Every structure is written in structure tokens, then in C-alpha cells.
Amino acid sequence: MKNKPPEPAEVPTILIVDDTPANVAVLADYLEDHGLRIVVAQDGQEGLSRAEFVKPDLILLDIMMPGMDGFETCRLLKENPAILDIPVIFMTALTDTSNVVKGFQLGAVDYVTKPIQIEEVMARIGTHLSLRAMHKQLSAKNLMLGQEVETRQLAEEALRAVSVEQRSLIAKLQQAHEQLLQSEKMASVGQLAAGIAHEINNPIGFLNSNIGTLQDYIDTLFEALDSCGDAMARATNREEVVARFEEVKANAEIDFLKNDIVDLMRESKEGLKRVKDIVQALKDFSHVGEANWLEADLHKGLESTLNIVNNEIKYKATVVREYGDLPPVRCLASQLNQVFMNLLVNAAQAIIEAGTITIRTGNGTNGWVWVEICDTGSGIPPDIMNRIFDPFFTTKPVGSGTGLGLSLSYGIVHKHGGRIEVQSEVNKGSCFTVHLPVNPDLATGPG
Ligand SMILES: Nc1ncnc2c1ncn2[C@@H]1O[C@H](COP(=O)(O)OP(=O)(O)OP(=O)(O)O)[C@@H](O)[C@H]1O
Ligand SMILES: [Mg+2]
Structure with missing residues (x-):
């Protein structure tokens, strides 16, 4: 064959x-x-x-x-x-x-x-040429496979490099975010420091004046006492002493002093309490030394924040509280306070002359709670609504707003597994609602 x-x-x-x-x-x-x-x-x-x-x-x-x-x-x-x-x-x-x-x-x-035998040679040559052709095909395939493997290895290496780079970028972003958070906190602290100084200055002012008045009253009282002493030394009968005492009492307005000293003391005590409250609020607000997740009372957080931002609000808005029943919420309290502060300050800034800020709280479903801060301010035009959470977006004059308040608040709420919702109508006002899971680790559903 x-x-x-x-x-x-x-x-x-x-x-x-x-x-x-x-x-x-x-x-x-x-x-x-x-x-x-x-x-x-x-x-x-x-x-x-x-x-x-x-x-x-x-x-x-x-x-x-x-x-x-x-x-x-x-x-x-x-x-x-x-x-x-x-x-x-x-x-x-x-x-x-x-x-x-x-x-x-x-x-x-x-x-x-x-x-x-020529035909035999031909047959053998045919067999070996076929084998060689197959061998060549195999080698070519092997080469291709080798190249493919090499390409894949290169791609994998490139992917690995990209993922390392991404990890380092994420770390850098995280760091930048922390820095931003810190610097925003410092900026707000700086901005608030002036307000707080004013808040403390007020009671200190009248305490000072009260002490001055008290000093005068005490001088008068001592003078009266001396006059009474003189009268007693010089008098020959009891009627004379009584008459002199009545005279001194009338001159020194002792009855008035008695009443006024009570008022002065009450006012001064109130002033001292106000200073004490502000210091306490500052402590609560910053939760000094507290970097851990703890169960906190959001109403307490809201109250200490209100105390801190009082100076920003009090000339413009009446604060109405409509608090519901809230369970303790597992959170980084000082950071949530920063969210409340940003929302309250924004609300006050949105009110041009006089208005109302209403704070509502309530228990949602599935272990969620909500805190709502509504104002009767300028409202947010629809065309900027989807930009207000962008970092550095601000409509405030240069130098007065950094545009970071809402973006940082968004980040903080997100870290707590929650979300912020906004409803607003131009010239009527805005409502910012913060939804939070009671325990971020166990959060289920959208709440
Ligand atoms: N309650 C509100 N009513 C009307 N507009 C608001 C309200 N809250 C936020 N905005 C709008 O969203 C923008 C962004 O707010 P954000 O708090 O992020 O920055 P900012 O207040 O401008 O500056 P910063 O908070 O850094 O001082 C504001 O400039 C404002 O236009
Ligand atoms: Mg703001």
C-alpha cells in the first residue's frame, strides 16, 4: 500500500x-x-x-x-x-x-x-513527516499556550499591582478624609468659640456687676451697723435707740436691700449655673477621650449641641422640641453631635430674619430611629438639591462657608449605617431627617 x-x-x-x-x-x-x-x-x-x-x-x-x-x-x-x-x-x-x-x-x-525498497522508504518517510508535522503543530500550540500563560501572568501581576495601588489610594483617601473631618471640627470649634465666649461673657458680665452692687450693699450695711452702735453707746433710754435705729434703717434702705440681695443672689446663682452648663455642654459635645462606639442618648446629644450653638440660633429662631421616645443608640456620640450641629447651624443660617427650628425625634421600625431638623428658612432650589452633599459645595459668601458641613455629616451618618433625607421648598423651609439603626452591627432593612 x-x-x-x-x-x-x-x-x-x-x-x-x-x-x-x-x-x-x-x-x-x-x-x-x-x-x-x-x-x-x-x-x-x-x-x-x-x-x-x-x-x-x-x-x-x-x-x-x-x-x-x-x-x-x-x-x-x-x-x-x-x-x-x-x-x-x-x-x-x-x-x-x-x-x-x-x-x-x-x-x-x-x-x-x-x-x-523504494515504496517502503516512501511509506516510512510519509509516517515520519506526518509525525513531524504533528510535532510541529504541538510545539506551536505549546508555544502559544506558553505565551498565553505568560500574558495571563503579566495580566495577573498588573492586576495585583493595581490592587496594591488601589489599597494604598484607599488608605490615603481615608487619611485625607480623617484630616478633613478633623480640620472641619477645628474650623467649627474656632467659629463656635466666639459664640461660646459671648455666651459665657453675658453671665460673667452681670455676675461682675452684681458683685459690685453687693459690695456697695455690704458697705451700706456696715455703715448702718456702725451708726446703730454709736446710737446705742450715746443713748440714755430705749426709745432713743429705737428711734435712731429706725432712722438708720430708713437711710440705708434696709428693706429694699433685703429684697434686692435675694434677687441678686438668685440671678448670680443662675449666671453661675449657665456658665457651668456651657462647660458641661462643651464636655458632652466633644465627649472628651471617647473614641469608641457607645450607647448614647441622642436627646442628650441634641441638647448639648443646642447649648453650644445657642449663640448662632437665639437671635433668629425659636427652637421647638417634639421629642419622641428614643432607645439608646450605639454610636460615636461626638461625631453624631457634629452632624446635629451642622444641621442646626445650616437651619439657622437659612433663616434670614426670624423663624422656627423644629427638632423632632422618633422610633422607626426594625430597630431604626430618626432625628429631624426642620427650619422655616429660605429652602433649597431644586437645581442644587443634588449637589448640597458634595464636598466644598456652598452657596454662602466666600470665607463664610467651607461647603464641608453636609458632606462630612453624610460620611458620619453613612459610617453609622444610616442615611440622611432632605425635603425642601423654596421660601418655605427645609427638613433634614437623619435615619439611624439603633445598633449598626445588627441593622436590618431600610428602617
Ligand atoms: N437648611 C438649609 N436650608 C437651605 N439651604 C441649605 C440648608 N442646609 C444646607 N443648605 C445648602 O447646602 C449648601 C451646603 O451646605 P454645607 O453645610 O455642606 O456647607 P455650608 O453650610 O455652605 O458651609 P459650612 O457648613 O462648611 O460652613 C449650603 O451652602 C446651602 O446652599
Ligand atoms: Mg453648613
Whole structure:
């Protein structure tokens, strides 16, 4: 049966290395007739250089040649990386097994015996060319796979690098956010310090004046006492002492002093209490030394915040409280107070002359609570509504608003697992509602 060589796109090339031109001529003609390209070499040395130059698909190699024999030629072929994978078929008259074994050991893929049976040679060449074609395809596929693996590895490495970069960016953002939070807090503290100073200055002012008045009263009382002493020393009877005492009492307005001292003391005590309350509110507001999540009373937070921002509000707005029943909420209290402060200050700033700020609180469903701060201020035009939470967005004059209040409040509420909702109508007012889970770790549903 004729075994036809494969029909690859390129004509396969066979290198025949044989020192007997007569043998070669017949074989070469036959193979060429069967669509193969033939290159001939007449000794081992020539065979090696042709193989390297032509890169044939298969080598037919005679064993018995003068000079370098077929075995040596094959050994050198297999040492040259450029050509070592070209299949070699020995042609030999030697049929003893030791030579056949030696040929295979040197890397030959097959052997044919002389005198040559042309059809047999053709069949074997066909088989090995097919094998070689398959081998080449496999190598190409392997190469492609290798490249694919390499590309994938590169992509994975790139991804890893991107994720490392992202992590570091997130860390940097986090840090920037913390800094922003801190600087906003400092800015608001600075802004509020003036207001608080004013708040404290008021009671201190009248305490000072009261003490001055008390000093005068005490001087008068001592003078009266001295006059009474004199009268008692000089008087000869009891009527005279009583008359002098009544006179001194009337001159010193003792009855008036008695009443006024009571009022002065009451006012002064109130003043002192006001200062004490402000200091307490400052402490509560900042929750000094408290960086942990704790269960807190939001009403207490609202009250201490109101005390702090009192100066911003009191000239413009009446505060109405409509508090519901609230369970303790697990939170970072000082940060929530900052949210309430931003909302209250915004509400006061939205009121141009006089208005009302209403604070409502209530228990939602599924373990949620809400705090609502409504004002009767200017309202928010619809076209800027979706920008008010953007950092640095402000409609206030340059230098008066940083535009960070709402964006930071949004971040804080988000950190608590909650959300802020806004309803507003121009010239009527706005309502900001903060929804919070009672326990952010157990929060379910939207509340
Ligand atoms: N209650 C409100 N009524 C009307 N407009 C409001 C109200 N609250 C916020 N806004 C609008 O949203 C903008 C952004 O508010 P945000 O608190 O973030 O910044 P700001 O008040 O302008 O500046 P900052 O709070 O940093 O001093 C305000 O400039 C204002 O236009
Ligand atoms: Mg603000």
C-alpha cells in the first residue's frame, strides 16, 4: 500500500546523505515525483552543513560512508540545537541488531535496509513527516499556550499591582478624609468659640456687676451697723435707740436691700449655673477621650449641641422640641453631635430674619430611629438639591462657608449605617431627617 506523504502548505524537504550517487539518483527521482523537495549531500560533513542551511523536514542518512560515517554524523547533528529535532532515518546494509540499536541510541527515528525498497522508504518517510508535522503543530500550540500563560501572568501581576495601588489610594483617601473631618471640627470649634465666649461673657458680665452692687450693699450695711452702735453707746433710754435705729434703717434702705440681695443672689446663682452648663455642654459635645462606639442618648446629644450653638440660633429662631421616645443608640456620640450641629447651624443660617427650628425625634421600625431638623428658612432650589452633599459645595459668601458641613455629616451618618433625607421648598423651609439603626452591627432593612 502506498503511503502518500502529507500535503502541508509548504513542500516538505528531504536531505539525503549518501556517498553513492547511483543509489541516490533513483531514490531522489522517485521522491521528487511524489511531491517532495530533495537536497543531496555526499558525505557526513556536507550533510551537516546542508542540514543547518536548509533545515530539512527529514534526513535519510547512509551509515557506511568514507570519512565521517553515518553514526558520527548523526551524533553531531544531535549536538547542534538548530537541527537536533530533525528526524533521521538511517539507510544501512548492516542488518545486525547492534547497529540498529546504536542508530536508535544516537537519536534516529527509524531505519531502512539496502538495497532500498523504494515504496517502503516512501511509506516510512510519509509516517515520519506526518509525525513531524504533528510535532510541529504541538510545539506551536505549546508555544502559544506558553505565551498565553505568560500574558495571563503579566495580566495577573498588573492586576495585583493595581490592587496594591488601589489599597494604598484607599488608605490615603481615608487619611485625607480623617484630616478633613478633623480640620472641619477645628474650623467649627474656632467659629463656635466666639459664640461660646459671648455666651459665657453675658453671665460673667452681670455676675461682675452684681458683685459690685453687693459690695456697695455690704458697705451700706456696715455703715448702718456702725451708726446703730454709736446710737446705742450715746443713748440714755430705749426709745432713743429705737428711734435712731429706725432712722438708720430708713437711710440705708434696709428693706429694699433685703429684697434686692435675694434677687441678686438668685440671678448670680443662675449666671453661675449657665456658665457651668456651657462647660458641661462643651464636655458632652466633644465627649472628651471617647473614641469608641457607645450607647448614647441622642436627646442628650441634641441638647448639648443646642447649648453650644445657642449663640448662632437665639437671635433668629425659636427652637421647638417634639421629642419622641428614643432607645439608646450605639454610636460615636461626638461625631453624631457634629452632624446635629451642622444641621442646626445650616437651619439657622437659612433663616434670614426670624423663624422656627423644629427638632423632632422618633422610633422607626426594625430597630431604626430618626432625628429631624426642620427650619422655616429660605429652602433649597431644586437645581442644587443634588449637589448640597458634595464636598466644598456652598452657596454662602466666600470665607463664610467651607461647603464641608453636609458632606462630612453624610460620611458620619453613612459610617453609622444610616442615611440622611432632605425635603425642601423654596421660601418655605427645609427638613433634614437623619435615619439611624439603633445598633449598626445588627441593622436590618431600610428602617
Ligand atoms: N437648611 C438649609 N436650608 C437651605 N439651604 C441649605 C440648608 N442646609 C444646607 N443648605 C445648602 O447646602 C449648601 C451646603 O451646605 P454645607 O453645610 O455642606 O456647607 P455650608 O453650610 O455652605 O458651609 P459650612 O457648613 O462648611 O460652613 C449650603 O451652602 C446651602 O446652599
Ligand atoms: Mg453648613
